[in-house]
């Protein structure tokens with residue numbers, strides 16, 4: 001795993017648990033990268049025998065650029081969170097979106113097919129989630145973002161994949177959704193996106209992409225609006241790790257025990 005800062009990462013623990021459970025021998029470490037030397041750091045890791053690498057902020061775009069091959073999800077998102085090394089080939093994929101989709105559907109039990117979804121934010125994580133979401137055939141995905149043009153542009157880019165619309169927060173008044181996802185980074189600063197509280201009424205699930213923060217301002221708003229199920233992004237984190245592990249090792253680890261160990265009660 002390469003990122004900066006990287007001290008907080010849970011990935012070595014997650015992959016260590018997967019390796020133990022599946023009988024795989026791995027040496028998974030956190031590397032604190034630098035923007036100037038990112039490519040050299042990746043090449044040094046490969047030369048030392050590294051077979052695959054997770055990539056986190058702020059290197060997801062650089063990893064995309066460094067890859068010699070990009071799988072569809074990486075290509076469409078313009079970012080990668082996982083690399084695989086095979087001789088001279090550097091293959092890029094992006095498992096964030098599939099991890100989120102798996103968590104919502106398999107772990108939390110909310111089918112996306114036929115759902116009306118609101119996704120707030122239009123940054124890298126939301127971009128990565130759109131293709132896996134739309135593949136499940138929701139009735140509608142509305143993207144709302146503080147910088148409205150980003151949401152509109154993103155919706156246009158994915159319009160061929162399903163029913164997706166971009167807008168600003170003001171246009172949400174009076175709309176109702178089954179699933180509301182906070183894909184902004186507002187919670188990392190303890191902030192609340194300017195989401196009209198009424199937009200959450202009637203929703204069945206409120207999902208916060210940030211994890212380990214307990215009841216964030218967004219989840220608190222959802223709780224007050226009476227949303228019956230609240231979740232944070234710990235399941236997404238573990239599910240994307242499981243997809244990467246499968247890609248690298250050919251075996252899909254069970255995620256339930258790891259998610260349970262990492263879950264912080266949302267109180």
Ligand code: NDP
Nearest residue numbers: 121122123124125146147184185186191193209210233237
């Ligand atoms: P980006 O920096 O790419 O995008 C940030 C987004 O948040 C932008 O749309 C920005 O709007 C919006 N935003 C930031 N602050 C506010 C605010 N105060 N009010 C309203 N909107 C705001 O971030 P990422 O997409 O990489 O990450 C988004 C979230 O997803 C983070 O919380 C991150 O921790 C989480 N994440 C979780 C993962 C997991 O495995 N659980 C994996 C990856 C990310 P604007 O365009 O107007 O600036």
